[in-house]
Amino acid sequence: xxxxxxxxxxxxxxxxxxxxxxxxxxxxxxxxxxxxxxxxxxxxxxxxxxxxxxxxxxxxxxxxxxxxxxxxxxxxxxxxxxxxxxxxxxxxxxxxxxxxxxxxxxxxxxxxxxxxxxxxxxxxxxxxxxxxxxxxxxxxxxxxxxxxxxxxxxxxxxxxxxxxxxxxxxxxxxxxxxxxxxxxxxxxxxxxxxxxxxxxxxxxxxxxxxxxxxxxxxxxxxxxxxxxxxxxxxxxxxxxxxxxxxxxxxxxxxxxxxxxxxxxxxxxxxxxxxxxxxxxxxxxxxxxxxxxxxxxxxxxxxxxxxxxxxxxxxxxxxxxxxxxxxxxxxxxxxxxxxxxxxxxxxxxxxxxxxxxxxxxxxxxxxxxxxxxxxxxxxxxxxxxxxxxxxxxxxxxxxxxxxxxxxxxxxxxxxxxxxxxxxxxxxxxxxxxxxxxxxxxxx
Amino acid sequence: xxxxxxxxxxxxxxxxxxxxxxxxxxxxxxxxxxxxxxxxxxxxxxxxxxxxxxxxxxxxxxxxxxxxxxxxxxxxxxxxxxxxxxxxxxxxxxxxxxxxxxxxxxxxxxxxxxxxxxxxxxxxxxxxxxxxxxxxxxxxxxxxxxxxxxxxxxxxxxxxxxxxxxxxxxxxxxxxxxxxxxxxxxxxxxxxxxxxxxxxxxxxxxxxxxxxxxxxxxxxxxxxxxxxxxxxxxxxxxxxxxxxxxxxxxxxxxxxxxxxxxxxxxxxxxxxxxxxxxxxxxxxxxxxxxxxxxxxxxxxxxxxxxxxxxxxxxxxxxxxxxxxxxxxxxxxxxxxxxxxxxxxxxxxxxxxxxxxxxxxxxxxxxxxxxxxxxxxxxxxxxxxxxxxxxxxxxxxxxxxxxxxxxxxxxxxxxxxxxxxxxxxxxxxxxxxxxxxxxxxxx
Numbered sequence: 006x007x008x009x010x011x012x013x014x015x016x017x018x019x020x021x022x023x024x025x026x027x028x029x030x031x032x033x034x035x036x037x038x039x040x041x042x043x044x045x046x047x048x049x050x051x052x053x054x055x056x057x058x059x060x061x062x063x064x065x066x067x068x069x070x071x072x073x074x075x076x077x078x079x080x081x082x083x084x085x086x087x088x089x090x091x092x093x094x095x096x097x098x099x100x101x102x103x104x105x106x107x108x109x110x111x112x113x114x115x116x117x118x119x120x121x122x123x124x125x126x127x128x129x130x131x132x133x134x135x136x137x138x139x140x141x142x143x144x145x146x147x148x149x150x151x152x153x154x155x156x157x158x159x160x161x162x163x164x165x166x167x168x169x170x171x172x173x174x175x176x177x178x179x180x181x182x183x184x185x186x187x188x189x190x191x192x193x194x195x196x197x198x199x200x201x202x203x204x205x206x207x208x209x210x211x212x213x214x215x216x217x218x219x220x221x222x223x224x225x226x227x228x229x230x231x232x233x234x235x236x237x238x239x240x241x242x243x244x245x246x247x248x249x250x251x252x253x254x255x256x257x258x259x260x261x262x263x264x265x266x267x268x269x270x271x272x273x274x275x276x277x278x279x280x281x282x283x284x285x286x287x288x289x290x291x292x293x294x295x296x297x298x299x300x301x302x303x304x305x306x307x308x309x310x311x312x313x314x315x316x317x318x319x320x321x322x323x324x325x326x327x328x329x330x331x332x333x334x335x336x337x338x339x340x341x342x343x344x345x346x347x348x349x350x351x352x353x354x355x356x357x358x359x360x361x362x363x364x365x366x367x368x369x370x371x372x373x374x375x376x377x378x379x380x381x382x383x384x385x386x387x388x389x390x391x392x393x394x395x396x397x398x399x400x401x402x403x404x405x406x407x408x409x410x411x412x413x414x415x416x417x418x419x420x421x422x423x424x425x426x427x428x429x430x431x432x433x434x435x436x437x438x439x440x441x442x443x444x445x446x447x
Numbered sequence: 448x449x450x451x452x453x454x455x456x457x458x459x460x461x462x463x464x465x466x467x468x469x470x471x472x473x474x475x476x477x478x479x480x481x482x483x484x485x486x487x488x489x490x491x492x493x494x495x496x497x498x499x500x501x502x503x504x505x506x507x508x509x510x511x512x513x514x515x516x517x518x519x520x521x522x523x524x525x526x527x528x529x530x531x532x533x534x535x536x537x538x539x540x541x542x543x544x545x546x547x548x549x550x551x552x553x554x555x556x557x558x559x560x561x562x563x564x565x566x567x568x569x570x571x572x573x574x575x576x577x578x579x580x581x582x583x584x585x586x587x588x589x590x591x592x593x594x595x596x597x598x599x600x601x602x603x604x605x606x607x608x609x610x611x612x613x614x615x616x617x618x619x620x621x622x623x624x625x626x627x628x629x630x631x632x633x634x635x636x637x638x639x640x641x642x643x644x645x646x647x648x649x650x651x652x653x654x655x656x657x658x659x660x661x662x663x664x665x666x667x668x669x670x671x672x673x674x675x676x677x678x679x680x681x682x683x684x685x686x687x688x689x690x691x692x693x694x695x696x697x698x699x700x701x702x703x704x705x706x707x708x709x710x711x712x713x714x715x716x717x718x719x720x721x722x723x724x725x726x727x728x729x730x731x732x733x734x735x736x737x738x739x740x741x742x743x744x745x746x747x748x749x750x751x752x753x754x755x756x757x758x759x760x761x762x763x764x765x766x767x768x769x770x771x772x773x774x775x776x777x778x779x780x781x782x783x784x785x786x787x788x789x790x791x792x793x794x795x796x797x798x799x800x801x802x803x804x805x806x807x808x809x810x811x812x813x814x815x816x817x818x819x820x821x822x823x824x825x826x827x828x829x830x831x832x833x834x835x836x837x838x839x840x841x842x843x844x845x846x847x848x849x850x851x852x853x854x855x856x857x858x859x860x861x862x863x864x865x866x867x868x869x870x871x872x873x874x875x876x877x878x879x880x881x882x883x884x885x886x887x888x889x
Contacts, residue, residue: 079863197870240823280809312843343851367722381682401754421521428639
């Protein structure tokens with residue numbers, strides 16, 4: 006007898022310790038949260054093997070969450086740098102991390118990350134399966150469905166909280182893809198592996214064909230399924246096209262089947278999307294997937310800024326979250342260039358945090374603007390210590406201020422004595438502490 | 448007899464060399480552009496003293512433009528670093544720069560910047576006037592209207608292309624401000640100086656009271672007026688309040704008077720604005736100001752990210768531009784901390800370029816997406832040289848790629864041999880050049 010999933014418990018009317026914890030974190034009524042979990046509008050990704058402390062709720066009415074991708078590659082296979090990145094991601098506020106390792110000892114790296122992470126951990130099992138096949142000098146198209154499900158089972162055993170599975174890359178969607186005038190084809194690794202597998206083997210995607218087998222494993226560990234968008238657009242020109250939306254239709258259907266099987270499920274979304282189509286992508290996902298939590302990658306609203314894709318993704322992410330996206334996968338500055346280093350991870354997490362927070366404020370989430378208001382007050386009072394406390398990255402604030410030190414400690418080197426705040430304080434509050442730059446004369 | 452302003456020429460049916468140049472740059476019909484200039488929906492800021500080569504058009508149907516602020520402060524008064532920043536801003540694509548100097552020899556710095564800038568140069572003359580008063584040990588409230596207008600005249604003589612003038616900080620708006628529950632009061636330097644001046648002297652803003660005198664000077668040099676929003680919100684809590692909108696109502700009225708006097712005019716906007724209010728701010732400006740070009744500072748969609756306000760501003764800027772804003776003032780990472788250095792300027796310009804370009808694409812500007820499409824193709828072809836050519840910052844792409852060099856030159860260290868593009872090329876194009884990571888076996 007395996008324990009109930011969060012979804013099963015919710016459907017049975019049980020408020021779990023995890024629901025209680027998420028409700029407390031979010032300042033919500035636990036019973037209200039339970040109803041949202043039961044409706045499939047909120048997920049709490051937590052493998053049965055993992056402690057209650059790591060949970061985060063993702064979905065309707067909750068704070069927008071952010072994920073940081075970690076993981077080795079064949080060229081950079083050591084786990085240690087990934088653990089350093091994990092620590093940095095947690096320090097700057099990642100709500101979840103994914104181990105996307107494809108180099109070195111994958112299981113060891115995965116277990117280390119799971120052990121050290123204080124937030125939910127996700128993986129993409131097909132990478133693991135592909136790396137094993139390559140290690141045995143077998144082509145990816147000769148991966149067997151059994152191998153794939155064995156790997157998924159192993160990830161469940163290891164305590165993975167959510168897995169990306171590209172179940173929607175169907176033969177039908179791949180046919181549409183082959184007929185489509187896409188500029189950038191397929192850019193998802195899982196999507197590319199499955200597309201090749203389907204095309205060369207002339208068979209249906211095993212994750213779709215044997216979806217019930219997947220659901221059975223996921224239910225047993227309460228691994229949340231993150232239904233991946235393997236055919237997501239890889240450049241602006243390809244956004245919101247037929248292969249993408251065909252896949253999303255399938256994902257909506259699979260989300261319903263997951264819920265019916267007591268398996269928590271969220272949906273992954275693009276990708277590269279022009280700014281004016283970002284909200285549309287969210288609305289169509291919510292409609293097709295009955296309000297399932299939406300986990301977007303970016304979206305990236307231009308393709309011309311390698312080195313700055315964290316900014317590009319923050320623009321898309323903020324707009325997506327305002328439109329209803331629930332979970333933002335960060336993009337680091339290194340995207341499209343190389344595996345990120347620790348500094349890239351830091352910048353990626355902060356950019357996503359900005360996007361998520363801006364959307365929380367704009368969505369009117371109770372209490373979201375409090376920290377902004379406190380910062381506004383601190384600035385108006387020229388209270389630099391308080392500004393330091395409230396900043397997302399206090400070290401950078403302190404460091405830059407120190408490097409360009411003002412003569413007058415109360416102001417900064419932007420305006421020096423011609424500080425707008427000082428002038429305003431004299432004007433509005435008649436503040437005698439604030440000297441006029443004209444000084445004593447007159 | 449002074450030459451005609453661009454607006455006067457347009458109203459007289461003349462297509463000037465400047466209009467022709469802007470039309471060519473934008474791929475537009477020159478006569479169509481002339482009509483937009485005549486309607487006050489496009490400005491071409493160019494002092495009569497400056498060469499035609501520097502022009503940029505700002506407004507309806509044109510590429511979204513970006514401005515980089517430069518300038519010394521009392522703590523960092525040397526002009527040389529500002530000239531270095533100017534070069535960097537131009538290298539990364541600033542369409543205009545503003546010299547906001549308040550330290551050292553202001554006129555020398557201004558003239559150097561004007562001499563070296565290949566794009567329009569703006570200033571805020573009231574800073575200059577305030578610094579002079581402070582230098583003479585006179586309080587800011589003892590600035591005389593004559594002094595202010597003399598400084599404005601001097602900026603015209605020096606060849607300044609556009610000036611920020613906070614004419615809308617009226618007694619009425621200041622009264623509303625005094626009655627308002629603002630968190631952060633006034634954060635505009637010009638706004639703070641004028642607010643104090645009005646409150647302490649019990650008199651009307653001289654830039655408003657003697658607006659015709661201002662128009663006469665502006666017309667003589669064809670200095671475009673950038674009507675400043677001195678009462679813009681300084682934190683999210685203060686956005687879209689009565690003082691802000693009262694000032695905007697006045698600016699709309701003054702814009703009409705400027706156009707009637709043959710003076711080109713644009714309107715400045717916030718500032719700190721929650722994401723859901725950004726589009727509203729643009730729409731209300733366009734309505735109140737009869738479609739005059741809108742020049743926004745950011746907007747910043749959260750207050751909690753000092754060190755990253757270029758990202759915060761890129762989010763707001765992209766959304767504002769999509770809603771119709773025409774000109775984005777960059778925000779550097781150093782905003783709210785210190786005077787920016789050259790690296791900060793580079794990051795500020797690139798962030799704004801991303802925002803402007805994302806909006807151009809989303810607005811469907813003809814040709815805007817071409818570079819994105821070319822990048823998509825280059826990525827799909829694993830053509831790194833082409834990606835390098837197309838990147839906003841090619842050096843960073845080359846540098847990071849070199850630092851984390853892949854074993855296989857065609858891919859990157861993110862995925863190494865498990866490159867999605869390679870798999871996709873095998874799957875969709877049957878590309879024989881793309882090895883399966885499973886290698887030769889089988």
